[in-house]
Amino acid sequence: xxxxxxxxxxxxxxxxxxxxxxxxxxxxxxxxxxxxxxxxxxxxxxxxxxxxxxxxxxxxxxxxxxxxxxxxxxxxxxxxxxxxxxxxxxxxxxxxxxxxxxxxxxxxxxxxxxxxxxxxxxxxxxxxxxxxxxxxxxxxxxxxxxxxxxxxxxxxxxxxxxxxxxxxxxxxxxxxxxxxxxxxxxxxxxxxxxxxxxxxxxxxxxxxxxxxxxxxxxxxxxxxxxxxxxxxxxxxxxxxxxxxxxxxxxxxxxxxxxxxxxxxxxxxxxxxxxxxxxxxxxxxxxxxxxxxxxxxxxxxxxxxxxxxxxxxxxxxxxxxxxxxxxxxxxxxxxxxxxxxxxxxxxxxxxxxxxxxxxxxxxxxxxxxx
Amino acid sequence: xxxxxxxxxxxxxxxxxxxxxxxxxxxxxxxxxxxxxxxxxxxxxxxxxxxxxxxxxxxxxxxxxxxxxxxxxxxxxxxxxxxxxxxxxxxxxxxxxxxxxxxxxxxxxxxxxxxxxxxxxxxxxxxxxxxxxxxxxxxxxxxxxxxxxxxxxxxxxxxxxxxxxxxxxxxxxxxxxxxxxxxxxxxxxxxxxxxxxxxxxxxxxxxxxxxxxxxxxxxxxxxxxxxxxxxxxxxxxxxxxxxxxxxxxxxxxxxxxxxxxxxxxxxxxxxxxxxxxxxxxxxxxxxxxxxxxxxxxxxxxxxxxxxxxxxxxxxxxxxxxxxxxxxxxxxxxxxxxxxxxxxxxxxxxxxxxxxxxxxxxxxxxxxxx
Numbered sequence: 076x077x078x079x080x081x082x083x084x085x086x087x088x089x090x091x092x093x094x095x096x097x098x099x100x101x102x103x104x105x106x107x108x109x110x111x112x113x114x115x116x117x118x119x120x121x122x123x124x125x126x127x128x129x130x131x132x133x134x135x136x137x138x139x140x141x142x143x144x145x146x147x148x149x150x151x152x153x154x155x156x157x158x159x160x161x162x163x164x165x166x167x168x169x170x171x172x173x174x175x176x177x178x179x180x181x182x183x184x185x186x187x188x189x190x191x192x193x194x195x196x197x198x199x200x201x202x203x204x205x206x207x208x209x210x211x212x213x214x215x216x217x218x219x220x221x222x223x224x225x226x227x228x229x230x231x232x233x234x235x236x237x238x239x240x241x242x243x244x245x246x247x248x249x250x251x252x253x254x255x256x257x258x259x260x261x262x263x264x265x266x267x268x269x270x271x272x273x274x275x276x277x278x279x280x281x282x283x284x285x286x287x288x289x290x291x292x293x294x295x296x297x298x299x300x301x302x303x304x305x306x307x308x309x310x311x312x313x314x315x316x317x318x319x320x321x322x323x324x325x326x327x328x329x330x331x332x333x334x335x336x337x338x339x340x341x342x343x344x345x346x347x348x349x350x351x352x353x354x355x356x357x358x359x360x361x362x363x364x365x366x367x368x369x370x371x372x373x374x375x376x377x378x379x380x381x382x383x384x385x386x387x388x389x390x391x392x393x394x395x396x397x398x399x400x401x402x403x404x405x406x407x408x409x410x411x412x413x414x415x416x417x418x419x420x421x422x423x424x425x426x427x428x429x430x431x432x433x434x435x436x437x438x439x440x441x442x443x444x
Numbered sequence: 445x446x447x448x449x450x451x452x453x454x455x456x457x458x459x460x461x462x463x464x465x466x467x468x469x470x471x472x473x474x475x476x477x478x479x480x481x482x483x484x485x486x487x488x489x490x491x492x493x494x495x496x497x498x499x500x501x502x503x504x505x506x507x508x509x510x511x512x513x514x515x516x517x518x519x520x521x522x523x524x525x526x527x528x529x530x531x532x533x534x535x536x537x538x539x540x541x542x543x544x545x546x547x548x549x550x551x552x553x554x555x556x557x558x559x560x561x562x563x564x565x566x567x568x569x570x571x572x573x574x575x576x577x578x579x580x581x582x583x584x585x586x587x588x589x590x591x592x593x594x595x596x597x598x599x600x601x602x603x604x605x606x607x608x609x610x611x612x613x614x615x616x617x618x619x620x621x622x623x624x625x626x627x628x629x630x631x632x633x634x635x636x637x638x639x640x641x642x643x644x645x646x647x648x649x650x651x652x653x654x655x656x657x658x659x660x661x662x663x664x665x666x667x668x669x670x671x672x673x674x675x676x677x678x679x680x681x682x683x684x685x686x687x688x689x690x691x692x693x694x695x696x697x698x699x700x701x702x703x704x705x706x707x708x709x710x711x712x713x714x715x716x717x718x719x720x721x722x723x724x725x726x727x728x729x730x731x732x733x734x735x736x737x738x739x740x741x742x743x744x745x746x747x748x749x750x751x752x753x754x755x756x757x758x759x760x761x762x763x764x765x766x767x768x769x770x771x772x773x774x775x776x777x778x779x780x781x782x783x784x785x786x787x788x789x790x791x792x793x794x795x796x797x798x799x800x801x802x803x804x805x806x807x808x809x810x811x812x813x
Contacts, residue, residue: 148743151716157709178713182744340526344547347520374517375551 076140088132141187273309356393393440402433445509457501510556642678725762762809771802
């Protein structure tokens with residue numbers, strides 16, 4: 076096998092597929108990137124059996140062939156090469172020589188036979204949206220998945236297509252994050268649970284361009300993201316997702332409008348009084364026109380007042396400050412509206428047409444100082 | 445005690461003195477920053493008994509007094525405050541309230557009585573140089589001190605004043621780094637060993653301005669750096685420094701001139717074949733007009749050739765690549781001259797007037813592939 080490719084093009088491709096290389100594995104073939112020029116293009120693939128990524132690097136194929144190279148060494152070498160054309164050549168024993176200007180690396184490779192190719196995806200059911208939108212809605216919801224494997228469903232996100240809307244939701248038992256976007260076309264109904272890891276890696280690879288499209292194909296067991304020269308295939312999480320609609324409510328006793336950045340920096344400041352692992356609520360007292368925030372920890376206390384526009388009852392309620400911060404960071408608007416019921420009921424941060432809904436459960440607190 | 449100070453000014457001062465707060469200590473008073481307004485200025489001090497730093501923050505003293513505040517909490521709070529005036533007020537029990545706009549923090553403080561003030565430094569012997577120069581020569585030599593405490597002398601740097609030159613040297617048993625700068629005046633002879641930790645912290649605080657001066661005072665046991673509104677006092681390392689002049693030699697059999705950046709990026713690339721903790725030399729073959737570099741590790745091999753201008757004998761010699769990189773990074777020139785004797789003798793990288801000398805011992809290597 077032999078091909079020539081610019082360093083930047085090759086590095087870009089390596090960085091994309093490297094996201095499917097497992098950081099820990101006992102199977103050394105999974106630590107490899109497969110380079111396949113047998114069809115006349117330079118195709119790179121990595122696959123950790125849950126998540127597989129394939130992309131094409133533009134370049135000139137001189138001799139067709141296949142070789143698997145250790146992803147870490149290969150990407151380290153490419154990264155450090157001068158910014159020029161790179162020639163890669165493997166012999167019949169898969170010994171691979173990487174040449175760029177006067178630098179010449181020699182590393183050993185493996186045959187591609189043991190490498191698991193990506194599963195075949197039947198391209199029947201698909202939706203299309205902009206890369207920018209997909210990246211945004213992933214980042215705006217992924218923080219509230221659970222990293223605890225004991226409930227597998229919580230480690231993924233619900234992708235639900237209904238007519239011309241895509242709804243993405245995640246929850247971890249303390250909060251729910253929901254984003255809804257309008258699609259350009261109407262699609263048949265479809266509901267899948269995509270692993271959080273897959274979405275996180277996809278969000279990193281997406282260019283984020285508003286003009287660039289991504290196509291998502293769904294099958295019973297897999298999802299395929301297709302964009303630019305890249306394909307990301309992932310297994311789905313099996314099972315029935317939580318009935319989130321039953322957890323949502325539009326009743327409220329207190330409604331308030333607050334400047335988002337002011338609230339965010341206030342809670343962010345409060346956070347520094349909380350040592351790692353310590354659980355201290357931020358206690359919020361809502362009266363006419365004013366929100367008073369208070370935090371009390373072993374390190375000291377903090378008080379701050381923020382102007383609000385309020386309708387309905389006064390209320391004292393406690394929250395995990397981190398959950399409020401996560402939700403507020405995911406919202407772009409300058410002002411947010413918060414709906415509250417009572418100190419035991421969840422609060423809702425949402426906009427008028429519910430393009431986002433962030434539900435956060437309150438925590439118990441001691442009113443004693 | 446009560447004073448008002450802008451957030452940025454206070455944060456700047458806190459960041460300076462925080463460098464003398466030990467990361468680990470059993471004496472909780474050492475974890476504090478002492479704030480002293482008793483003389484009408486806002487003076488902040490930290491002192492880990494080896495290294496002490498004192499600086500003045502500009503602001504308005506409303507009530508004179510002294511309080512010691514935990515450095516970590518205090519600096520975290522100041523960092524997160526809005527960009528506005530900060531009011532700090534301590535009561536007779538040292539409870540301290542920090543107010544900025546609507547945010548109000550309350551933390552507990554300590555009396556300043558247990559705090560060790562900086563030692564008195566007799567200001568008789570001193571030199572002056574630009575902050576830029578001092579910062580440069582520290583960064584250009586400090587990498588070759590030893591972090592092994594078994595030989596205390598190696599953990600410091602020699603500062604040697606002779607007439608109108610300052611010579612700074614460090615060594616770790618495998619290499620020596622020497623920088624010489626001309627001072628504007630002639631000073632009496634003086635030779636001290638300053639702890640590496642002190643120099644590293646001083647280099648971080650120095651503004652690096654060419655116009656800004658720093659004054660260095662030497663006593664038998666201490667050194668004092670005075671610049672802007674800041675004083676850094678440190679103990680010296682006791683003992684007689686190594687006789688470095690005896691280790692230097694101007695004999696050579698091979699002399700070569702090489703493009704520095706080319707050599708540096710080549711060795712930098714070679715380094716990625718070396719796993720952490722693995723010791724593999726870069727083997728350099730010098731012939732007329734050409735330097736061939738080769739590295740051979742469990743991960744693969746690398747070869748690269750670089751054009752050189754060479755005088756004298758051909759030579760094959762091995763080096764720890766990291767030592768070459770450290771020295772080359774510390775040199776600003778586009779081209780460097782390297783002097784070699786034989787495969788067992790140290791190499792010297794130095795300029796014509798020896799404003800810098802980097803000595804590196806070679807390593808043994810196996811010529812077998």
